[in-house]
Amino acid sequence: MADNVDLVAKKIESMKVRGARDIAIAAVEALRGVVEGGGRMPELTAAGERLKASRPSAISLPNAVDYTLYLAEGNKVLKGDDFRVKTLRDINDYLRSLNESIKKIADIGAGIIKDGDVILTHCNSDTAISILKKAWDEGKKIRVVCTEARPRHQGYLTARQLADHGIPTTLVIDSAVHWAIKALSVDKVIVGADTICANGDVVNKVGTAGIALCAHESDVDFFVAAESLKFSPQSLMGKMVKIEERDTKEVTELPGVAVRNPGFDVTESQYIDAIITEEGLMPPQAAYHLLKEKYGWELKKP
Numbered sequence: 351m352a353d354n355v356d357l358v359a360k361k362i363e364s365m366k367v368r369g370a371r372d373i374a375i376a377a378v379e380a381l382r383g384v385v386e387g388g389g390r391m392p393e394l395t396a397a398g399e400r401l402k403a404s405r406p407s408a409i410s411l412p413n414a415v416d417y418t419l420y421l422a423e424g425n426k427v428l429k430g431d432d433f434r435v436k437t438l439r440d441i442n443d444y445l446r447s448l449n450e451s452i453k454k455i456a457d458i459g460a461g462i463i464k465d466g467d468v469i470l471t472h473c474n475s476d477t478a479i480s481i482l483k484k485a486w487d488e489g490k491k492i493r494v495v496c497t498e499a500r501p502r503h504q505g506y507l508t509a510r511q512l513a514d515h516g517i518p519t520t521l522v523i524d525s526a527v528h529w530a531i532k533a534l535s536v537d538k539v540i541v542g543a544d545t546i547c548a549n550g551d552v553v554n555k556v557g558t559a560g561i562a563l564c565a566h567e568s569d570v571d572f573f574v575a576a577e578s579l580k581f582s583p584q585s586l587m588g589k590m591v592k593i594e595e596r597d598t599k600e601v602t603e604l605p606g607v608a609v610r611n612p613g614f615d616v617t618e619s620q621y622i623d624a625i626i627t628e629e630g631l632m633p634p635q636a637a638y639h640l641l642k643e644k645y646g647w648e649l650k651k652p
């Protein structure tokens with residue numbers, strides 16, 4: 351297997367590359383490297399398996415790998431350099447479409463934000479951040495509340511990125527969310543997603559489900575920002591998704607005490623007001639229809 355594929359898989363495992371979208375893009379780029387190096391289906395399939403095994407809870411990763419293999423498969427009758435040239439073109443088009451998707455989501459998401467809104471976000475989602483920055487760039491004077499996202503503190507990245515963009519940003523510890531929604535007068539919650547199931551349940555950074563419950567209690571709208579890459583034809587319900595448990599040393603070491611460190615949790619569709627996708631704003635219950643129309647239950651060319 352190409353050294354670079356293994357290197358990228360290790361970076362995803364160790365979270366040097368992280369974020370559901372970024373790991374998918376890194377995997378596609380690694381597969382592109384295999385094609386550039388003259389690899390064909392056997393090499394691509396082996397590389398894809400290695401990459402898919404690197405993180406279990408974000409469906410964006412296997413979806414992106416499978417779709418890249420599907421593109422290559424469509425070219426496998428081509429001989430010699432023709433396979434390489436055509437597959438590279440297809441992969442580059444795919445990467446471009448992923449860039450377009452996040453821009454569309456930013457436009458659609460910014461449309462639901464009002465001037466003066468206070469928005470709470472969790473962890474570090476490029477997709478959610480793109481919406482917040484777009485709303486700010488449109489002149490909406492928003493304020494953002496970020497969580498820390500223990501144990502790895504990805505929320506610090508979000509806070510830095512938003513503050514550097516000029517957006518007034520407040521950081522709270524994860525357990526202050528219930529307080530923050532009330533005391534800081536939060537109007538909306540916008541989070542990213544790692545996987546969206548066919549029934550509209552959302553798998554995202556651990557803590558998301560609790561935030562959704564707090565938002566529900568305070569009648570605050572709860573939005574998920576995710577491109578169709580995150581939709582899982584294989585996962586009917588959130589409880590069927592394998593939740594990644596990470597090294598407990600990320601949390602603490604207390605001799606004689608068992609520590610658990612789930613990376614994600616499942617927010618049930620009933621607590622989600624809408625999912626912001628590149629196809630538009632949709633109720634979570636419509637996930638089934640998007641999957642059926644776009645993929646026909648299989649990963650096919652969008």
Ligand code: RI2
Pocket residue numbers: 368369370371372472473474475476477478504541542543544554555613
């Ligand atoms: P984008 C992250 O996972 C967070 O759960 C975040 O909400 C999600 O990916 C989506 O991020 P991790 O890699 O794809 O930090 O929107 O475990 O960037």
